[in-house]
Amino acid sequence: MTAMSAMITIAWVALVRLVRGRALWIALVMALLPIGYALVVRDGGRPDLPADLFAVEQLLLVVVPPMLLAAAIGDELEDRTTAYLWSRPVPRWSVLAGKLVALAPIAIVLVLASWIVAGLVGSGSAPPLGTVAALAAGGLVIAIVAMGLATLVPKHGIALTVTYFLFLDLPIGALPASLRYLSVTHHVRTLAGTKTAALAQLDPQGPAVLALALIACGWSAIALWRIRRIEA
Amino acid sequence: MTAIKAENCSKWYGQILGISNVTWTTPGTTPGRLTGGVVGLLGPNGAGKSTLMKLMAGLLRPSRGALTVFGASPYDDLEVRRRIGYTPEHEKAWDELTALELVTVMARLAGTPRTRARDAAAAALDAMGMTDAMHRRVRGFSKGMRQRTKLATAIAHGPDLLLLDEPLTGVDPVARAEIIERIRALGAAGKTIIVSSHVLYEIEALTSEIVVIHRGQVLAEGNVFEIRRLIDKHPHRIRVECDRPRAIVRALAEADHLSKISIDATSVTLETRDPDRCYDQLAAAVLDGGLVVRSLGSPDNNLGAVFDYLTGTPR
Numbered sequence: 001m002t003a004m005s006a007m008i009t010i011a012w013v014a015l016v017r018l019v020r021g022r023a024l025w026i027a028l029v030m031a032l033l034p035i036g037y038a039l040v041v042r043d044g045g046r047p048d049l050p051a052d053l054f055a056v057e058q059l060l061l062v063v064v065p066p067m068l069l070a071a072a073i074g075d076e077l078e079d080r081t082t083a084y085l086w087s088r089p090v091p092r093w094s095v096l097a098g099k100l101v102a103l104a105p106i107a108i109v110l111v112l113a114s115w116i117v118a119g120l121v122g123s124g125s126a127p128p129l130g131t132v133a134a135l136a137a138g139g140l141v142i143a144i145v146a147m148g149l150a151t152l153v154p155k156h157g158i159a160l161t162v163t164y165f166l167f168l169d170l171p172i173g174a175l176p177a178s179l180r181y182l183s184v185t186h187h188v189r190t191l192a193g194t195k196t197a198a199l200a201q202l203d204p205q206g207p208a209v210l211a212l213a214l215i216a217c218g219w220s221a222i223a224l225w226r227i228r229r230i231e232a
Numbered sequence: 233m234t235a236i237k238a239e240n241c242s243k244w245y246g247q248i249l250g251i252s253n254v255t256w257t258t259p260g261t262t263p264g265r266l267t268g269g270v271v272g273l274l275g276p277n278g279a280g281k282s283t284l285m286k287l288m289a290g291l292l293r294p295s296r297g298a299l300t301v302f303g304a305s306p307y308d309d310l311e312v313r314r315r316i317g318y319t320p321e322h323e324k325a326w327d328e329l330t331a332l333e334l335v336t337v338m339a340r341l342a343g344t345p346r347t348r349a350r351d352a353a354a355a356a357l358d359a360m361g362m363t364d365a366m367h368r369r370v371r372g373f374s375k376g377m378r379q380r381t382k383l384a385t386a387i388a389h390g391p392d393l394l395l396l397d398e399p400l401t402g403v404d405p406v407a408r409a410e411i412i413e414r415i416r417a418l419g420a421a422g423k424t425i426i427v428s429s430h431v432l433y434e435i436e437a438l439t440s441e442i443v444v445i446h447r448g449q450v451l452a453e454g455n456v457f458e459i460r461r462l463i464d465k466h467p468h469r470i471r472v473e474c475d476r477p478r479a480i481v482r483a484l485a486e487a488d489h490l491s492k493i494s495i496d497a498t499s500v501t502l503e504t505r506d507p508d509r510c511y512d513q514l515a516a517a518v519l520d521g522g523l524v525v526r527s528l529g530s531p532d533n534n535l536g537a538v539f540d541y542l543t544g545t546p547r
Contacts, residue, residue: 010341087289
């Protein structure tokens with residue numbers, strides 16, 4: 001079996017388990033929350049409504065990818081079902097890659113669907129394409145971070161990832177200091193163009209893409225290093 | 233080729249010892265022995281059986297020494313792992329999948345081509361008596377069904393070596409008998425099978441070829457009767473039930489190989505350092521005295537006695 005077909009098989013298993021499990025339904029319900037918020041605030045006529053909705057959507061962004069990715073990897077390690085995988089002629093990276101390939105797109109689609117519907121409901125028009133692309137990129141990077149954290153702390157992968165983003169990444173991203181360049185959500189806001197003009201000048205979009213790529217690479221390296229060392 | 237070869241193999245989990253300095257080769261390489269068959273890995277809980285199994289399956293890397301399967305390290309060599317079928321001790325599997333899906337996926341991951349994997353999985357489940365339940369999800373299975381499904385995942389890709397870690401744990405007696413029969417059949421078909429257990433009669437029912445492991449070390453290996461014979465510091469016990477046990481005592485009282493004689497109304501138990509000579513003298517005593525012998529046997533020729541001797545557990 002090639003590494004590629006191992007990855008596809010693992011991706012198929014991850015999808016089946018997701019569809020037949022509870023996590024997908026919980027994520028679906030959570031994806032409805034920004035839409036509900038948009039319904040509540042839609043008649044306010046506030047000029048900052050799109051930015052406000054985007055901030056709410058960001059909360060969904062930091063919860064849904066960890067719910068799917070960190071859970072899939074954390075459960076595998078915690079339940080010791082990795083014993084089946086490690087005893088097969090399967091490269092370990094293919095386990096991570098398979099889960100990422102299967103679950104990250106679903107998490108991203110959920111977030112984007114929620115964002116587009118929330119935009120339509122809240123402001124009566126589809127959100128700008130830039131915001132959609134920013135959320136997609138952010139979803140992928142957050143999924144990779146969740147994957148890395150789940151390999152480090154399998155038992156508390158979801159909680160740790162969500163806590164990290166809610167209480168570290170989001171606040172750091174709001175700081176007027178260079179520390180904010182470590183923040184995924186900061187770069188997502190930069191790419192989405194939801195900042196004020198002054199701040200947008202400070203943080204151009206090109207370096208934001210590069211920063212997200214670097215963060216993703218860093219966490220991928222951590223996940224791959226860790227998965228190679230884990231013994232069942 | 234040697235199926236498994238461990239040379240001074242040790243494994244620690246931090247400060248905790250898994251196995252220590254294990255040197256062992258599977259039967260099949262010794263001249264005069266058949267390739268394949270069942271080997272029982274016997275030891276109490278925490279003895280190091282699962283650690284040794286995981287090292288053989290490529291789940292762990294030795295901390296010191298080496299362990300090879302078919303001449304290569306199972307931890308590093310993907311090709312070798314194609315030839316291994318492993319069932320872990322724990323029950324957890326991908327419970328959301330049906331048994332057929334689970335076994336098919338495992339066969340695929342072990343290298344079975346897509347076109348053959350489903351048929352191979354169905355055949356493996358059929359061999360384990362799971363045909364009727366193969367389309368049901370694993371989540372609803374009993375322990376016996378889970379164990380049989382696990383065994384099917386191990387055999388579906390046709391491995392040369394099967395590593396079964398406590399395959400009979402938690403299984404009801406009927407399922408246990410069935411699983412034992414199926415494992416024995418696989419062994420008879422030429423597979424090399426290592427079965428671990430801490431339950432003596434389970435191993436006894438499977439094989440007489442054992443490896444005794446205790447506190448991370450291999451205490452003994454080989455045929456249970458051969459092992460018993462090698463333990464010369466412990467006298468061998470022979471128990472005779474007959475109509476006049478005192479006549480046997482009188483006939484053998486002077487024998488220098490006897491270390492202890494116990495007698496009751498219906499039987500006599502002799503402890504000897506030379507079983508062959510003892511059996512000869514016993515036969516002569518019975519024939520000369522015209523005794524009626526109801527039973528003759530050695531309480532030591534069972535796995536429990538061997539295990540207790542080797543681990544120093546008082547009987």
